[in-house]
Amino acid sequence: MLGDIIGHSQIVERLQKAATNPSHAYIITGEPGMGKLVLAQAFAKALQCEESEGDACKACLSCRIFESGNHPDVFYVKATKTKDIGVDDIRSQIVLPMSEKPFRYRYKIFIVNRALTVAAQNALLKTIEEPASFGIFILLTESTQLFLPTILSRCITLKLNPLSEEEMVKILGHTSKAAMTFARGNPGRALKLMESEDFEEMQKLAQIVTNSIYGMDTIDIFRLYNQFEKWKESIQTLLDMLFMCYREQLQTVGNLQGHISGISAVGEAKKHLYRNGNFQMTVELMLLKMSGAA
Numbered sequence: 001m002l003g004d005i006i007g008h009s010q011i012v013e014r015l016q017k018a019a020t021n022p023s024h025a026y027i028i029t030g031e032p033g034m035g036k037l038v039l040a041q042a043f044a045k046a047l048q049c050e051e052s053e054g055d056a057c058k059a060c061l062s063c064r065i066f067e068s069g070n071h072p073d074v075f076y077v078k079a080t081k082t083k084d085i086g087v088d089d090i091r092s093q094i095v096l097p098m099s100e101k102p103f104r105y106r107y108k109i110f111i112v113n114r115a116l117t118v119a120a121q122n123a124l125l126k127t128i129e130e131p132a133s134f135g136i137f138i139l140l141t142e143s144t145q146l147f148l149p150t151i152l153s154r155c156i157t158l159k160l161n162p163l164s165e166e167e168m169v170k171i172l173g174h175t176s177k178a179a180m181t182f183a184r185g186n187p188g189r190a191l192k193l194m195e196s197e198d199f200e201e202m203q204k205l206a207q208i209v210t211n212s213i214y215g216m217d218t219i220d221i222f223r224l225y226n227q228f229e230k231w232k233e234s235i236q237t238l239l240d241m242l243f244m245c246y247r248e249q250l251q252t253v254g255n256l257q258g259h260i261s262g263i264s265a266v267g268e269a270k271k272h273l274y275r276n277g278n279f280q281m282t283v284e285l286m287l288l289k290m291s292g293a294a
Contacts, residue, residue, distance in 0.1 A: 030160030033188020206241035265289035
């Protein structure tokens with residue numbers, strides 16, 4: 001149900017109102033993991049509900065069939081030949097079905113959760129420009145820049161923004177604080193991070209380093225570099241973890257010089273690596289500064 005969705009309250013309210021008098025075409029845009037498909041499905045379910053207005057009742061035949069994944073008047077448009085939806089897919093999965101009235105329910109709803117080629121968008125354009133009264137299109141995308149201006153001008157665009165910390169906790173519970181931090185308001189990303197063994201390993205390394213590096217012998221510091229080289233492709237995430245560990249320790253133990261120097265060293269390393277500075281030199285200098293040896 002739309003009413004069960006956590007976050008995106010303004011968009012949810014807008015769709016609840018639209019469920020009784022919908023427009024014919026919507027674009028829902030947002031990062032992967034923000035819940036675009038969940039929102040589209042909840043809206044489609046509400047539109048087809050036979051008993052309630054503004055949301056799904058969960059009890060009528062339409063709602064029950066929707067839950068089975070086999071609703072006869074809700075279509076998930078798929079790419080059949082390439083990873084993107086092509087012109088033939090639009091013709092066979094949208095244009096042809098739109099030539100007939102709905103099987104039983106109020107609307108024929110088409111959910112498009114893949115990128116469309118330019119040719120496919122042009123093929124879709126005429127259907128959106130001259131829609132049958134029963135046709136509703138819900139297009140999902142990471143960026144509206146993937147659509148032609150002519151498509152955008154004929155759709156209502158709804159942008160999903162990052163969730164608040166409180167909303168994230170409601171969805172995920174009190175899980176890994178690091179995952180919540182690096183997810184930046186994206187629940188799908190948080191779940192992916194929590195399930196990642198790499199993320200857990202980096203988190204452990206960050207905790208070990210920040211707890212033990214101050215005063216460490218120079219030889220051990222250069223040995224420690226090897227563990228950072230393993231995460232070269234994810235170094236910015238690892239540095240963010242170091243920064244977060246230092247910040248948490250400062251809140252616990254107070255204003256210690258080693259922690260302040262460490263935070264400064266991590267910040268400098270992030271800037272150098274962002275500007276494509278030499279990886280080994282930057283990381284080794286960071287570690288030396290974190291230890292107090294430089």
